[in-house]
Amino acid sequence: MRSSFARRIGAVLLVGALAAGSAAGCGGGEVPVDDLAAGSTGLPLVPPVDGSPVPAATPSAVESMGRGPTVTASPSVSGKPTPKPTPKRTTGPRATPKPPTETKVPPPPPKPAPSGCRPTYSGTEASRSQVKAALGDAAARTYWPTSAPDIRIPLDLVKATAWQESGWQSTIVACDGGIGLMQVMPATADWMNQRFGQSYDVRDHRDNAYLGATYLAWLTKYIGDMYFDADYRLDADLCTAELDSCLLNAVIAAYNVGHHAVAREGEPLAVPNPQYVRNVRALMTECVCLDY
Template sequence: MRTRARRTLVVLVAAVLAVAGCGGETAGGDPAGGEAPDIAAEVAQETGAPTESPTPPPHVQGFGAAPTPSASPTPSATKSARPKPTRKPPVEAKLPPAVPAPAPSGCKPKYVGTQATRAQAKAALTEAAGRTYWPTSAPGIRVPVNLVKAVAWQESGWQSNIIACDGGIGLMQVMPDTAAYVNMRFEKNYDVDDYRDNATLGANYLAWLIKYFGDVYFDGDYTLTYDGECASHTAPCLVNAVLAAYNFGYGKVDTADGLVIPNPRYVENVRALTTGCECLAF
């Protein structure tokens, strides 16, 4: 889970290179189901293991490379537009930790242990997306599998053994403090260094963000959609808030000025990846 502006800059650089022709993050008392929100069609096919090299291959520059700007998500069925979101006090007594300081410029990530194969990563991410994290208060919240896959691709390029300079770990680039918060909030004991638990921690945090912003700004509506008032990646809507907060931290999105999207490029990339990521064919 990325909470750094540096990631956004790296993704911007990767996008510029692509155009130039260079080529190629808690949870609360409940875990595991409901209907998946209408984000995108779920695609999945097995493939072989990734190259286990300490250097990310070209297609995961920055770590996960977004599709070209034209590969935007297919809108779901049209829904009535909501009024501008109005903030209500959060019900959470304890909130996630603040974002860490940006990593030093020029720092390179390190790799620890053996990298999970793509098939293993896919299975872990799919299982994590299939859990119901709020079975009592919001059983309908279920993080779409393509969204989990896309975030993991954007964050790590599905590299399970990568540790970023700012401390982000594994597939979902979960920060140690965020992992501790999720385990505390949901009374779990997930191991951030295990790729399967890492996937679950990331999906669990996404579910927490859906619940938080849905409660605070959208009257308990947890629908994730790309249409209507959320047609733009810059719009102050639920899915954009969730993605932006995963990257920058909830406090940079839920502000004194209301709901803002401070990192639209990151949001745009992940939205595009939910339908245009090569990882969906793994």
């Protein structure tokens, strides 16, 4: 049997060893953050319509979006090993796209508005809280519950797109005919209502948000099927410095210029509007609207 002094010495040494092991296992350095894939060029942002301040600097990093919490598989009751899921693609788009699965497509975008034209306003402006609620509801919807239930439109993407398009003004009507928060064209709204069996009113701020998010969801499936083997993740961390490297950038580009300018049968993926894409990507992390 050891003396009480010896026992006290042993206890002190044991506590010290445990503390040292704990400190070594936590890691002392900062976790490195990936560079911003598509927003690091320093181009100025397009100011919102209402003149609200938007930071001119693009962020140095973008957090991944749309990724749910990691789920640890429980042991198999039968004792057989649980099959590993097929890994999602981590490379860029296919050089040669697959044929499109959607044969009925939206109408082409309108011609540019004449220079010097000023937008008009129609109706009663929705409050900031009403707009926030409408955009949140639109992002939370499942647009392809049967054929592509894993398609999710990130809330930051919906908010940033609405800010880029209208500055969150629900009553604005652009010179090219775009209406409301998401600047939905009347012909595009009619097409989407027919495609999805809905009757959304493009001039209602809630329906306008649904229409804009529906179009983002349609573009996600259309481009995702052609170029990304039905991997519909709109994660920023899948993007590289090349704007045509990921589905997120392609969907943002197509929302602005139409699907036909981005995804063409037999042709590589294209991003013909890089400044628009960089603006929306920057707004996804830096927009003041994210705090509303």
